[in-house]
Amino acid sequence: MIKKIICGIGVVSLFSCSAVKEYEKVYINDPDMVLGTKKLDRFQTNFHSYREAASGANGGKTGGGCGCN
Amino acid sequence: MRVQLKLKFNLLVFFAIFGIFSVSAQEQVSEENAYKKRVLENTEIDFLTSYYSQDGENAAVSGGKGTEELTDFTPTIVVSIPLNADDVLTIDAGVSAYTSTSSSNVDPFDGSGPADPFTASSGASQSDTWANLNATYSHSSNDRNKIWTANFSVASEYDYFSLGFGGSFTKLWNDKNTELTVNGNVFLDTWNPIYPYELRPFGEHGKRLGDALFSRYHITGNAGYNPVFSEFTDKGRNSYSLGFNFSQILTERMQASIALDLVQQSGLLSTPFQRVYFRDIENSFIEDFQLADAIEQLPDNRLKVAAGGRLNYYLNEIFVLRGYYRFYNDDWGIQSHTASLEIPIKLGTKFTLYPSYRYYMQTAADYFAGYEMHTSSEEYYTSDYDLSRFSANQYSFGVNYTDIFTQFHLWSLHMKSIDLRYLYYKRNSGLKSNLISAGINFIVE
Numbered sequence: 321m322i323k324k325i326i327c328g329i330g331v332v333s334l335f336s337c338s339a340v341k342e343y344e345k346v347y348i349n350d351p352d353m354v355l356g357t358k359k360l361d362r363f364q365t366n367f368h369s370y371r372e373a374a375s376g377a378n379g380g381k382t383g384g385g386c387g388c389n
Numbered sequence: 390m391r392v393q394l395k396l397k398f399n400l401l402v403f404f405a406i407f408g409i410f411s412v413s414a415q416e417q418v419s420e421e422n423a424y425k426k427r428v429l430e431n432t433e434i435d436f437l438t439s440y441y442s443q444d445g446e447n448a449a450v451s452g453g454k455g456t457e458e459l460t461d462f463t464p465t466i467v468v469s470i471p472l473n474a475d476d477v478l479t480i481d482a483g484v485s486a487y488t489s490t491s492s493s494n495v496d497p498f499d500g501s502g503p504a505d506p507f508t509a510s511s512g513a514s515q516s517d518t519w520a521n522l523n524a525t526y527s528h529s530s531n532d533r534n535k536i537w538t539a540n541f542s543v544a545s546e547y548d549y550f551s552l553g554f555g556g557s558f559t560k561l562w563n564d565k566n567t568e569l570t571v572n573g574n575v576f577l578d579t580w581n582p583i584y585p586y587e588l589r590p591f592g593e594h595g596k597r598l599g600d601a602l603f604s605r606y607h608i609t610g611n612a613g614y615n616p617v618f619s620e621f622t623d624k625g626r627n628s629y630s631l632g633f634n635f636s637q638i639l640t641e642r643m644q645a646s647i648a649l650d651l652v653q654q655s656g657l658l659s660t661p662f663q664r665v666y667f668r669d670i671e672n673s674f675i676e677d678f679q680l681a682d683a684i685e686q687l688p689d690n691r692l693k694v695a696a697g698g699r700l701n702y703y704l705n706e707i708f709v710l711r712g713y714y715r716f717y718n719d720d721w722g723i724q725s726h727t728a729s730l731e732i733p734i735k736l737g738t739k740f741t742l743y744p745s746y747r748y749y750m751q752t753a754a755d756y757f758a759g760y761e762m763h764t765s766s767e768e769y770y771t772s773d774y775d776l777s778r779f780s781a782n783q784y785s786f787g788v789n790y791t792d793i794f795t796q797f798h799l800w801s802l803h804m805k806s807i808d809l810r811y812l813y814y815k816r817n818s819g820l821k822s823n824l825i826s827a828g829i830n831f832i833v834e
Binding site for chain 2 (some may be wrong): 346362
């Protein structure tokens with residue numbers, strides 16, 4: 321698992337040899353390019369945490385706050 | 390005299406140098422203040438709400454057999470307040486009011502009709518309200534390359550109370566092309582256990598079969614009803630999480646992130662009102678309701694590991710591709726894969742459509758078996774189908790309206806955007822659910 325993650329970070333880093341400058345970030349700064357979750361996503365993340373066993377790595381809560389596992 | 394002059398000269402030089410430095414420092418500070426962009430320009434308020442409904446036939450409350458009908462309404466308000474150029478305080482408060490046919494059957498013997506796992510009871514557990522308050526304070530460095538946050542949360546419902554706190558640190562570098570966040574959270578939760586009604590006489594001070602319940606109702610099937618039951622002594626549940634998130638701008642149109650979350654839970658991880666029926670114990674009934682042989686028993690520790698990745702690509706002025714994948718593993722034997730793709734479609738400058746598809750699959754927990762599949766000799770058992778093997782498909786569609794000029798306003802609230810979303814979720818085990826959510830974002834001026 322850890323090896324896969326390190327490989328993943330390595331692959332991602334390979335793409336990043338030259339930095340994209342601020343004035344070149346017109347597309348990157350588009351609201352739909354945000355890597356995190358949006359405010360409305362909280363509701364589906366919440367019901368997934370009840371109805372599915374898996375949680376975490378999605379920007380949502382990883383435990384606590386409700387009786388769900 | 391010469392000494393006095395020298396002293397005066399030295400003092401003059403000292404004050405001159407001090408003065409120059411002071412003026413220089415003041416100019417520097419005012420220059421920073423003049424040009425430093427505020428992290429958040431104005432106070433923002435989000436009114437968010439959702440309506441959720443589901444139905445299925447594998448209710449955990451009645452041991453894997455019975456209706457899973459449930460509805461939930463959740464209004465929430467999120468207020469983000471800029472305290473100064475660098476600091477933002479966010480208050481997030483919400484309630485969740487649900488009605489549930491399955492949880493109403495914690496006490497199915499309400500006398501209004503024959504008790505049945507597929508029929509709602511009018512007992513107190515048919516509805517509950519969950520309230521939540523979360524405060525987050527964030528501070529950004531002058532160059533905006535470092536961000537610290539601290540958060541505190543409280544959540545409460547009738548049988549559950551949660552206290553949480555945590556923090557995170559984010560570092561950006563490489564012209565803000567690369568970002569690493571480390572976060573940690575602790576949740577200290579407490580159960581107020583509610584047990585299935587027919588098991589309560591078999592608790593610490595119960596009268597067992599001499600209880601009024603069994604004189605009011607006649608037991609059919611195995612009349613010598615003798616469940617495996619003792620009340621939980623440990624009512625706490627603690628969760629500790631550590632998360633890492635690494636993101637990278639790859640090209641002018643593409644960026645990606647990788648996240649890793651480690652969660653350790655300990656304490657009462659079973660749900661006290663979820664029944665289990667053993668295949669090696671003769672069945673007992675009151676009316677059409679099968680009496681519990683036991684309640685769910687799960688280990689008091691769980692280690693979860695989740696690793697996920699996101700990849701966003703700006704295809705052109707109309708389409709954006711948003712991909713997500715997550716792998717999950719825990720020491721209860723569950724592995725899962727989640728994959729989703731959302732394709733925002735921009736219609737002009739104000740409207741965006743959000744069609745998306747999500748696929749989810751998981752293996753079963755080592756302790757899961759269906760209705761009447763466990764035996765009484767097992768140490769751990771559950772018939773909660775949320776811990777079973779299944780796959781699920783989710784289709785959703787949303788629409789966003791954004792007005793960057795915030796022309797519509799109510800008093801000092803200027804509307805910035807409106808979001809609406811509908812999603813349909815279906816498991817291959819039969820559970821279906823619908824979620825409608827909406828949000829309005831206002832800027833306070």
